[in-house]
Amino acid sequence: MAARTTSTGASAARERLLQTASELFYREGIHAVGVDRIIAEAGVTRATFYRHFPSKEDLVEAYLGVEDANIRGAFDAAEASGAEPGQLVGLVIEGLADDVARHHTRGCPFINAAAEYPDPESGVRRAVAEHREWFRSELEKVLGAAEADDPGATAGQLVLLRDAAMVGGYLDGWERVRPSFIAAATRTAGLDR
Amino acid sequence: MAARTTSTGASAARERLLQTASELFYREGIHAVGVDRIIAEAGVTRATFYRHFPSKEDLVEAYLGVEDANIRGAFDAAEASGAEPGQLVGLVIEGLADDVARHHTRGCPFINAAAEYPDPESGVRRAVAEHREWFRSELEKVLGAAEADDPGATAGQLVLLRDAAMVGGYLDGWERVRPSFIAAATRTAGLDR
DNA sequence: AAAGAGATAGAACGATCGTTCTACTTCACA
DNA sequence: TGTGAAGTAGAACGATCGTTCTATCTCTTT
Numbered sequence: 066m067a068a069r070t071t072s073t074g075a076s077a078a079r080e081r082l083l084q085t086a087s088e089l090f091y092r093e094g095i096h097a098v099g100v101d102r103i104i105a106e107a108g109v110t111r112a113t114f115y116r117h118f119p120s121k122e123d124l125v126e127a128y129l130g131v132e133d134a135n136i137r138g139a140f141d142a143a144e145a146s147g148a149e150p151g152q153l154v155g156l157v158i159e160g161l162a163d164d165v166a167r168h169h170t171r172g173c174p175f176i177n178a179a180a181e182y183p184d185p186e187s188g189v190r191r192a193v194a195e196h197r198e199w200f201r202s203e204l205e206k207v208l209g210a211a212e213a214d215d216p217g218a219t220a221g222q223l224v225l226l227r228d229a230a231m232v233g234g235y236l237d238g239w240e241r242v243r244p245s246f247i248a249a250a251t252r253t254a255g256l257d258r
Numbered sequence: 259m260a261a262r263t264t265s266t267g268a269s270a271a272r273e274r275l276l277q278t279a280s281e282l283f284y285r286e287g288i289h290a291v292g293v294d295r296i297i298a299e300a301g302v303t304r305a306t307f308y309r310h311f312p313s314k315e316d317l318v319e320a321y322l323g324v325e326d327a328n329i330r331g332a333f334d335a336a337e338a339s340g341a342e343p344g345q346l347v348g349l350v351i352e353g354l355a356d357d358v359a360r361h362h363t364r365g366c367p368f369i370n371a372a373a374e375y376p377d378p379e380s381g382v383r384r385a386v387a388e389h390r391e392w393f394r395s396e397l398e399k400v401l402g403a404a405e406a407d408d409p410g411a412t413a414g415q416l417v418l419l420r421d422a423a424m425v426g427g428y429l430d431g432w433e434r435v436r437p438s439f440i441a442a443a444t445r446t447a448g449l450d451r
Numbered sequence: 452a453a454a455g456a457g458a459t460a461g462a463a464c465g466a467t468c469g470t471t472c473t474a475c476t477t478c479a480c481a
Numbered sequence: 482t483g484t485g486a487a488g489t490a491g492a493a494c495g496a497t498c499g500t501t502c503t504a505t506c507t508c509t510t511t
């Protein structure tokens with residue numbers, strides 16, 4: 066058995082590796098999960114691991130890439146749903162709330178990763194910075210289309226609120242944080258008028 | 259040379275150990291800093307380390323205890339300053355902003371620690387939960403004295419805003435986040451009326 | 452004067468870290 | 482048909498992890 070079995074062109078072993086690592090990194094932290102754990106749970110050999118990822122840090126960056134792609138996909142889906150710009154802002158807020166409730170119950174993958182990588186020049190921190198900048202500008206775009214006043218400032222505040230929601234949802238429980246998040250986000254976005 | 263040299267009754271070696279570890283843990287992350295690093299930079303022997311801290315995790319908990327005590331001290335100072343309850347809320351917000359700008363430029367010690375400790379039953383996570391609960395109730399007390407409406411809900415929202423400020427200050431730069439934080443916090447606390 | 456706690460110094464424990472290596476097999480494609 | 486990439490299997494590298502140990506010295510307290 067070997068090689069490219071998936072439709073995307075990526076090898077099956079690589080995808081299993083990436084998915085297993087993503088779950089472990091998110092649930093237990095990055096430094097806390099060793100290469101041995103990952104290859105054992107992915108059912109793959111060390112040699113196969115290093116064939117696809119030159120080092121563990123490359124795998125970490127790929128993990129953040131998966132998280133980034135997931136969120137971009139959610140945005141694309143929302144925009145492709147044919148909702149009007151005015152509605153879209155509300156959909157985004159609801160989507161973020163739903164994401165924290167369902168998938169990201171251990172906090173934000175990017176915030177958590179940054180906690181473990183102090184060097185701003187590292188590949189991991191670059192990935193975090195790029196993701197945050199994309200997210201901010203995407204919000205600004207949506208807000209601009211909905212003709213909100215000062216989309217730039219509002220987008221910045223919504224980024225902060227999402228950070229707060231993910232951290233608070235993890236440490237205090239989402240049911241305690243959700244009302245505050247919804248109220249603050251809708252008011253910030255100007256949806257309460 | 260030996261033993262208790264400080265006025266507080268704690269040994270000098272223990273205090274050097276704790277201060278050194280606190281700086282390293284905060285700046286570089288907990289799992290990333292080994293015991294060897296700590297004892298080397300503290301100028302202390304392994305045996306001395308384990309005399310004062312049964313395990314590394316005890317040192318981690320002591321580190322969070324130091325951070326907790328610092329913030330409690332700041333609150334006590336603000337309350338002892340003789341400011342009126344109405345002013346106190348504003349002082350607290352300014353104090354938080356000042357803290358992020360000066361001391362906590364690598365994020366929140368408790369949020370960062372929680373990112374590395376997934377088990378909610380662990381001593382570290384318990385310390386995080388206790389600190390957050392104290393902070394929330396302290397805010398509620400101050401807001402209640404200032405006769406804000408719904409001190410409970412407002413305190414919860416201010417906790418979220420502080421989380422956002424510390425995360426955003428670390429990852430996006432405090433100068434970008436500060437205006438949003440000040441605006442949102444003063445409005446949430448009802449100081450803009 | 453005796454006792455004990457706190458410090459120093461340094462060797463050593465087994466376990467795990469991330470990484471590299473050789474040897475052999477299997478499949479896709481030119 | 483043969484070349485090469487992708488897979489399995491497993492030994493081994495040096496480094497570091499957190500922890501334990503013995504041995505000796507110093508100071509404070511009784």
